Amino acid sequence: MIIISFGIKIDMDACTGCGTCFEVCPSECFNEPTDGKVNVNEDNREECVGCRACETQCPEEAIQILED
Numbered sequence: 001m002i003i004i005s006f007g008i009k010i011d012m013d014a015c016t017g018c019g020t021c022f023e024v025c026p027s028e029c030f031n032e033p034t035d036g037k038v039n040v041n042e043d044n045r046e047e048c049v050g051c052r053a054c055e056t057q058c059p060e061e062a063i064q065i066l067e068d
Ligand code: SF4
Pocket: 010, 014, 015, 016, 017, 018, 019, 020, 021, 022, 033, 037, 038, 057, 058, 059, 060, 061, 062, 063
């Protein structure tokens, strides 16, 4: 069995805290942005399914989903 896991990389300089990734992620991998920045929800980091909704919809292209 092949298990693929994903890494979530956020460019914190580019992030404006718009909340799009927080809203579109089906696995609650992000916390609600505060002070204009978003952070990964560490409790759910491993739940990322690699759908790339966050990566494709971030208006600042600040997210990269990496295959580990
Ligand atoms: S969608 Fe992009 S700019 Fe918006 S909060 Fe997420 S990482 Fe930041």
